[in-house]
Amino acid sequence: MKILGIESSHDDTSIALIENQQVLFFHKISQIDIHKKYGGTIPEIASREHFQNYYILLEEIKKEFDLNTIDAIAYTEKPGLIGSLQMGYLFAHALSKYLNKELIPINHLYGHIFSVLLDTNKNIEYPSIALVVSGGHTNLYLLNNSQDIQLIGQTQDDAAGEVYDKVARVLFNQFPGGPVIDQIFQDNRNKISTNIKLLNPKLEQELDFSFSGYKTQIMNLSKSDSINKTELAYVFQQQTIDFIISKVKLAISKYQPKSIILSGGVSANSYLREQFLKLHSNALIPSLKYSTDNGAMIAIAAYIQKKNIK
Ligand code: KG4
Ligand code: ZN
Numbered sequence: 001m002k003i004l005g006i007e008s009s010h011d012d013t014s015i016a017l018i019e020n021q022q023v024l025f026f027h028k029i030s031q032i033d034i035h036k037k038y039g040g041t042i043p044e045i046a047s048r049e050h051f052q053n054y055y056i057l058l059e060e061i062k063k064e065f066d067l068n069t070i071d072a073i074a075y076t077e078k079p080g081l082i083g084s085l086q087m088g089y090l091f092a093h094a095l096s097k098y099l100n101k102e103l104i105p106i107n108h109l110y111g112h113i114f115s116v117l118l119d120t121n122k123n124i125e126y127p128s129i130a131l132v133v134s135g136g137h138t139n140l141y142l143l144n145n146s147q148d149i150q151l152i153g154q155t156q157d158d159a160a161g162e163v164y165d166k167v168a169r170v171l172f173n174q175f176p177g178g179p180v181i182d183q184i185f186q187d188n189r190n191k192i193s194t195n196i197k198l199l200n201p202k203l204e205q206e207l208d209f210s211f212s213g214y215k216t217q218i219m220n221l222s223k224s225d226s227i228n229k230t231e232l233a234y235v236f237q238q239q240t241i242d243f244i245i246s247k248v249k250l251a252i253s254k255y256q257p258k259s260i261i262l263s264g265g266v267s268a269n270s271y272l273r274e275q276f277l278k279l280h281s282n283a284l285i286p287s288l289k290y291s292t293d294n295g296a297m298i299a300i301a302a303y304i305q306k307k308n309i310k
Contacts, residue, residue: 001306002070004061004095005299006054008088009080009108010135011041013053015061016295017070018303021117023296026289027060029053036175040165047083054091067099074302077105079136104302108293109137110149112263114304115297116284125258125282129251133244133272134264135161135176138209140251143261146304152255153207153247160240161266163211167218167236171229182269184230185237196221196235200243207251214240237271245275252279259284265292 002024007014014028031049035041061067075092076085096103113130117123128143129152138160140153158166161178168177198217201210218236221227252260259282266272268291277283290297 001072001303003104003299003302003306004067004070004073004101005106005111005295005297005302006073006075006088006092006095007108007111007293007295007298008050008054008084008091009076009078010084010293011035011046011049012293013050013057014293014295015054015057016299017061017065018118018296018299020303021120021122021300023119025061025064026294026296027057028294029056032176039169039173039175041081043081043083046081047087050084050087054087058095067095070099070101072102072104072302072306073099074104074106074298076108076111076298078107080108104305106298106301106305108298109134109139109264111297111301112267112286113141113143113149113261114146114301115263115286115290115294116261117304118290118296118300119287122284124261124284127255127257128259128261129248129255129257130261130263131244131248131267131276132264133160133262133266135159135165135266137264138211138244138266140207140247142251142255142257147308152251153205153209155209155211156203157210157212158215160209160211160244161264163215163240164266166215167233170219170222171233178266178269181233181237182271184233186270188230188234192231192234194231194235196231198235198239200239207247207254209244209247211240214243237269241269241272241275244272245279248276248279258282262286263291267291 011031017025138155164177
């Protein structure tokens with residue numbers, strides 16, 4: 001089965017073609033360089049860029065594939081920036097009408113979850129626990145099968161990626177923050193000894209998350225002249241990732257899953273990947289190129305839905 005996946009929920013425009021779980025074509029145009037100067041994504045600019053980028057990507061894929069041979073078109077229905085989602089929908093809808101192919105709306109977060117199957121022959125063993133950590137969400141799910149997906153924990157304030165972005169902006173005036181802070185952490189691993197201890201959040205629901213307290217503590221500490229910003233970034237990564245990992249551990253002991261899944265943009269984080277793999281003998285992680293937003297993850301979520309693989 002060949003499925004075209006279309007993703008433009010935020011600031012990446014991406015088209016991919018998959019055949020079953022294998023990726024045949026995957027292109028993405030990132031808008032990071034455009035939004036960088038504003039320190040974050042400007043929705044109006046993002047929508048306009050998506051509009052132009054779709055037609056660039058369409059020309060690319062047409063050079064390699066006959067789109068009449070595909071079975072369906074999947075697009076990101078929600079969640080995301082309204083204008084950006086609308087662009088993706090209009091493009092996918094027009095293409096499906098023109099090619100006379102089925103149109104499949106996909107939840108972006110489920111796309112992240114099933115991205116772990118891309119370019120593999122693996123299946124997910126159920127029940128499974130899935131952590132989606134991105135710029136907009138930090139969610140824990142219990143998957144009883146591919147159709148029965150229950151939200152069991154979520155952030156009560158900022159998302160993990162959002163806080164990475166804010167901390168990197170305050171400390172280093174850089175965007176996006178995840179890769180910058182992760183690199184600093186890697187470069188200083190086993191070199192830094194620190195006495196800084198951030199307070200962990202207190203939450204009513206044990207599987208929920210909260211990150212705004214970490215952000216505020218880092219911002220307050222950064223105001224001191226004597227503070228070492230590298231040390232702060234290091235401490236931030238270590239403690240927020242340890243906190244995330246502690247929640248997954250809790251979910252594992254509560255639900256005894258047969259597999260665990262890590263996904264979303266923050267799943268590109270080296271320390272998170274390393275710690276996550278230690279938690280379970282069947283831990284699934286997407287390859288780095290499929291961690292951040294992409295069309296292939298939207299296509300594979302549609303494939304799994306269509307096959308109804310349980
Ligand atoms: O899933 P994604 O591409 O977009 C959304 O759906 O939000 O996630 C983007 C987020 C950004 O906040 C970015 O800073 C974060 O993923 N990110 C990382 C790393 N690479 C990207 N966070 C931590 N460590 C990384 N290596
Ligand atoms: Zn995402």
